[in-house]
Every structure is written in C-alpha cells, then in structure tokens.
Amino acid sequence: MALVIAAVALPTVWLSGVGAAAQDQSQQVGQAAEQTLVWTADNDYTQYKSAPTTATAGPATIIFETNASTGNTSGMTHTLTFDVSSPGYNHDVNVNIVASPFDTSGGRHEVQVNLTPGTYRYYCAIPGHSGMVGEIVVTSAGPTDTTPPQVSASVSGEENADGDYVGSAAVTVSATDTESGVDTVEYALDGGAFQAYTAPVPVNQVGEHTVRYRAADKAGNTSEVQSVTFTVVAPQPKDTTPPTVSAAVSGTKDADGDYVDSATVTISATDTESGVDTVEYALDGGAFQAYTAPVPVNQVGEHTVSYRATDKAGNTSDVATADFTVVVAPPPAETPLTVTASSRCVGTSVYVAVTAVNDGDVPATVTLTTPYGSRTVADVAPGKQAYQSFNTRANQIGAGKATVTGTSFIDGEKVTTSYESGYNAISCG
Ligand SMILES: [Cu+2]
Structure with missing residues (x-):
C-alpha cells in the first residue's frame, strides 16, 4: 500500500x-x-x-x-x-x-x-x-463471458429389452463453452461428492443409479447441475443349450405312407435363452444351407433332409434327419374290362354280340349298349363275363360301335369305366 x-x-x-x-x-x-x-x-x-x-x-x-x-x-x-x-x-x-x-x-x-x-x-x-x-x-476487450458451459451426459453399454444396462454402464459427460472455454467438468455418483471428470465413468453395481454433472468455464460460470438416471441389471446366465429343432414333412400320402408327386419339409427351431440365430438344412447329403421357407421336394425317390439350428450364443444342435419317399401318382382307379363286339348272321338276320370280361379283383356291374338295345348285368364276378347278342331285326347293317360301362367298388370308391368296341358291316342273305 x-x-x-x-x-x-x-x-x-x-x-x-x-x-x-x-x-x-x-x-x-x-x-x-x-x-x-x-x-x-x-x-x-x-x-x-x-x-x-x-x-x-x-x-x-x-x-x-x-x-x-x-x-x-x-x-x-x-x-x-x-x-x-x-x-x-x-x-x-x-x-x-x-x-x-x-x-x-x-x-x-x-x-x-x-x-x-x-x-x-x-x-x-x-x-x-x-x-x-x-x-x-x-x-475493445470484447464481451464478457457470462454464459455457463453447455453440458450433457450419455450412458452407454449393452441394453436389454427394457433399456436397462446388462452388467455395467459407462457415463460420458461432455461440456462445451464457446466463449471463455470449459475449465472444469465434475460428476457425482448416487449422491456422492462432486469430483473431477476425466474419463467415462464405469458403473457396474446392480441397481438404479443417478449421475449428476456440471461444468464451469474459465470466466467462472458454472452450469446448473443436471443428472442422468439409469439401471444396471445382472447379466443373464450364459446360454449353453442349443436350440430345439424339428422337421415336419407334409403332402399327399398314399396307402404306404409315401408322398405322391411331392413333399414339403418344414423345419421349426426354438431357443428359450439367447434365441435362435440360424436354421440350416441339407437335402440328400448336399451342403447345409440357410433355411428360410418350407422346402419342396418333388423328385421321385427316397430322400433324407438333415437339419440343425444355432442359437445366438453359438450353440448348434445335433444334426437330425427326416426320411421320406416321393412316388409318382398312381393311375386313376378303373373297373377293368376286356370288351369285344362282333356282327354275324343268324339266318337272314343280323345280330351284334357284345362280351365284357371282368378283369378286376372285385365284382362289377356291366352295362352293354348297342344301337339295337342295352343290357345290364349286375355282380359279374372276377374272371367272369357279361354277354348279350342283340337282334338288329335287319338283314344288313353298317359298321358301328358298342359301348360298355363297368362299375365296381375299389378301395371303397365307386369307380365307373367306359369302353368301346367296334363291329363290322355285314349283309345276311
Ligand atoms: Cu524527455
């Protein structure tokens, strides 16, 4: 002084x-x-x-x-x-x-x-x-900085579906000051004292946490205290169980259980822990490939589909297989008959004779039809025949056709089959 x-x-x-x-x-x-x-x-x-x-x-x-x-x-x-x-x-x-x-x-x-x-x-x-x-x-000295820093915080870490942090979280505090510049950044965890912030703050204790934070600039302006709240939960136990996987074969089966014309293989996989990551299949010893939709198999023969699934923890199920056979569609059922027709003279009259032999294994109802009449014979036994000689009431006829239908029950189904057989023109006397 x-x-x-x-x-x-x-x-x-x-x-x-x-x-x-x-x-x-x-x-x-x-x-x-x-x-x-x-x-x-x-x-x-x-x-x-x-x-x-x-x-x-x-x-x-x-x-x-x-x-x-x-x-x-x-x-x-x-x-x-x-x-x-x-x-x-x-x-x-x-x-x-x-x-x-x-x-x-x-x-x-x-x-x-x-x-x-x-x-x-x-x-x-x-x-x-x-x-x-x-x-x-x-x-001029320029304006005086009277504005505190802008300060923000972000929380990072692995989040579960609820937005909680699994195992641990890290809190990053950022501050900017466009005038005098940031001088100090501070944080306080869960009601503790403020301390200098120098690096992201790891928080790994399970529970709800609050991190308060603030920053001061070189002109002495300190921001309001802000806070961020988050929850840390215990990590899930490690998934060591592979997915459960199954395959279903669908299609039209015949009496032998074979698939007629084609089969479709649908694979399903579930994993209750980490969840299913990939499903794969291989057809008939080929390479495994990603399964994305039901697999159609229409080549006739015996087939093997191998399949497996992997969960998000990397556990792969054992390879399982589905075996099945694809067969060609059988011919439509029919009532087998051997049909013959002929024209002949009886005196000066022309007759048309029609014969139908039942070639099937079950009885058949046979209808013989010509332009000169029709006859139905029921229950013609296997190997037996239905016969009719129709009087034309003429001494000459042109060539024509006889129509024969046979109806029998095959595997419970009523099956009707039609046949035609020609006869020649003839003149009698
Ligand atoms: Cu002087």
Missing part, C-alpha cells in the same frame, strides 16, 4: 510550462488494473527507450521509469504526457508524469488509468525532446 501511495503522490516539479501539475487522473478505485503498461527512458532525448504500442480497453496501470536501471545515467528529466488536444486521438486520459532519476520516487512512477478503444498519442514535454513521441492503440 505504501508503494501505491508513493506512486500516486507525484512530484509537482518546476515544469509549470508543460501544462500543469494536474497529474494523473488516476482512478483510485479499489479494483486492480488488469494490465500494466511500461514506458522507459534513458539518456536519449530523441525517443523513449521502450514503450507499449497496444493495450486493451479498461483499467490499466501505467508505469514510467527513467533512472540508472533504464539507462538514464545523466540525471535527465523526461515526461510521459498524454496528448489531450490533437485531433484524431482519444483525449480521455490525462497523464502527465514528470520523472527524473533523482526525484522522490527514484524516477519510477505508477498511475492507474481507464483506457477506451481508440488511439492515444503521448510525448515527452521537455523542451528539445520533441522526438520522444508515439502512439498506443487500444482495442
């Missing part, structure tokens, strides 16, 4: 011609100046030994020193005088420091000023020292 008082108590020397003893208009406000600007002078009366060229608007401490330590060994007196009249310069700082090595301050003087943006001109007011002149440019 004594030093400051001494500095302010500037000597009012003989320099009345230089415009006053009105010394520094040092604002003796209590606040400390944030910048110090130093001028020095030595034995040279043509220029200051050193002088600042730029400064920032606002409070400043100006020091002017000329003594042996700055090279003034001659006892020469200099001034640091701010120009308050020349056009084109700021005139709002009235500094007029007169200093010599042997004054009461030892040639070192200090004053407080408040600079505003613009250019100040200064000079030494001692006659003959007019070469000691210069300018200092003051720029």
Whole structure:
C-alpha cells in the first residue's frame, strides 16, 4: 500500500510550462488494473527507450521509469504526457508524469488509468525532446463471458429389452463453452461428492443409479447441475443349450405312407435363452444351407433332409434327419374290362354280340349298349363275363360301335369305366 501511495503522490516539479501539475487522473478505485503498461527512458532525448504500442480497453496501470536501471545515467528529466488536444486521438486520459532519476520516487512512477478503444498519442514535454513521441492503440476487450458451459451426459453399454444396462454402464459427460472455454467438468455418483471428470465413468453395481454433472468455464460460470438416471441389471446366465429343432414333412400320402408327386419339409427351431440365430438344412447329403421357407421336394425317390439350428450364443444342435419317399401318382382307379363286339348272321338276320370280361379283383356291374338295345348285368364276378347278342331285326347293317360301362367298388370308391368296341358291316342273305 505504501508503494501505491508513493506512486500516486507525484512530484509537482518546476515544469509549470508543460501544462500543469494536474497529474494523473488516476482512478483510485479499489479494483486492480488488469494490465500494466511500461514506458522507459534513458539518456536519449530523441525517443523513449521502450514503450507499449497496444493495450486493451479498461483499467490499466501505467508505469514510467527513467533512472540508472533504464539507462538514464545523466540525471535527465523526461515526461510521459498524454496528448489531450490533437485531433484524431482519444483525449480521455490525462497523464502527465514528470520523472527524473533523482526525484522522490527514484524516477519510477505508477498511475492507474481507464483506457477506451481508440488511439492515444503521448510525448515527452521537455523542451528539445520533441522526438520522444508515439502512439498506443487500444482495442475493445470484447464481451464478457457470462454464459455457463453447455453440458450433457450419455450412458452407454449393452441394453436389454427394457433399456436397462446388462452388467455395467459407462457415463460420458461432455461440456462445451464457446466463449471463455470449459475449465472444469465434475460428476457425482448416487449422491456422492462432486469430483473431477476425466474419463467415462464405469458403473457396474446392480441397481438404479443417478449421475449428476456440471461444468464451469474459465470466466467462472458454472452450469446448473443436471443428472442422468439409469439401471444396471445382472447379466443373464450364459446360454449353453442349443436350440430345439424339428422337421415336419407334409403332402399327399398314399396307402404306404409315401408322398405322391411331392413333399414339403418344414423345419421349426426354438431357443428359450439367447434365441435362435440360424436354421440350416441339407437335402440328400448336399451342403447345409440357410433355411428360410418350407422346402419342396418333388423328385421321385427316397430322400433324407438333415437339419440343425444355432442359437445366438453359438450353440448348434445335433444334426437330425427326416426320411421320406416321393412316388409318382398312381393311375386313376378303373373297373377293368376286356370288351369285344362282333356282327354275324343268324339266318337272314343280323345280330351284334357284345362280351365284357371282368378283369378286376372285385365284382362289377356291366352295362352293354348297342344301337339295337342295352343290357345290364349286375355282380359279374372276377374272371367272369357279361354277354348279350342283340337282334338288329335287319338283314344288313353298317359298321358301328358298342359301348360298355363297368362299375365296381375299389378301395371303397365307386369307380365307373367306359369302353368301346367296334363291329363290322355285314349283309345276311
Ligand atoms: Cu524527455
């Protein structure tokens, strides 16, 4: 304090011609100046030994020193005088420091000023020292940062279907400050004390957790405390059980259980733990391939479909197989008859004779039909025949056809089959 008082108590020397003893208009406000600007002078009366060229608007401490330590060994007196009249310069700082090595301050003087943006001109007011002149440019200090940092947190880790973290979670806190910049980031876990955040915070204790966080910038603005809440659950026991897998063969089966024309293989797999990942099948010893839809098999013959499934934990079931046979469709059932027809003369009359032999294994009802009449014979036994000779009541006929139908029950189905047999033209007498 004594030093400051001494500095302010500037000597009012003989320099009345230089415009006053009105010394520094040092604002003796209590606040400390944030910048110090130093001028020095030595034995040279043509220029200051050193002088600042730029400064920032606002409070400043100006020091002017000329003594042996700055090279003034001659006892020469200099001034640091701010120009308050020349056009084109700021005139709002009235500094007029007169200093010599042997004054009461030892040639070192200090004053407080408040600079505003613009250019100040200064000079030494001692006659003959007019070469000691210069300018200092003051720029705006810029807006003051009053905005706290933006801060956010994210939680990462393996989540289950409920959004809970399995086994552990990590909390990452991010902060930005576009003005003075982020100074500190802090977090507090579950009501604990705030501590410096340096890296993502691992949380592996099972239960619900709250992480609070905040950040401060270099101007001293601290964000509001924010928080993120999440739950850590115990990891599931490891899945060591392969899927359960089965195959179903579908299609039209014949009496032997073979598939007529084609079969379709449908594979199903379930896994109650990690879940089914892949299902594969291989047909007749071929390579395994992905199963995506029921597999049609229409090649006649015996077939083997191999199949297996793998769960998401990597457990693969044993290969299982489904065997089946595809056969061609049997011919449609029929009532087999051997049919013959012939024309012949009986005297001068023409007769058409029709014979149908039952070639089947079961009795058949046989209907013999010609243009000259029709006859039905029921229950013609296997190997037996139905016969009718139809009197045409004519002595000559043209060629024609007899129609025979046989009806029998085959495997419980009523089956009717028709046959035709031609007879020749004939003339009798
Ligand atoms: Cu001078």
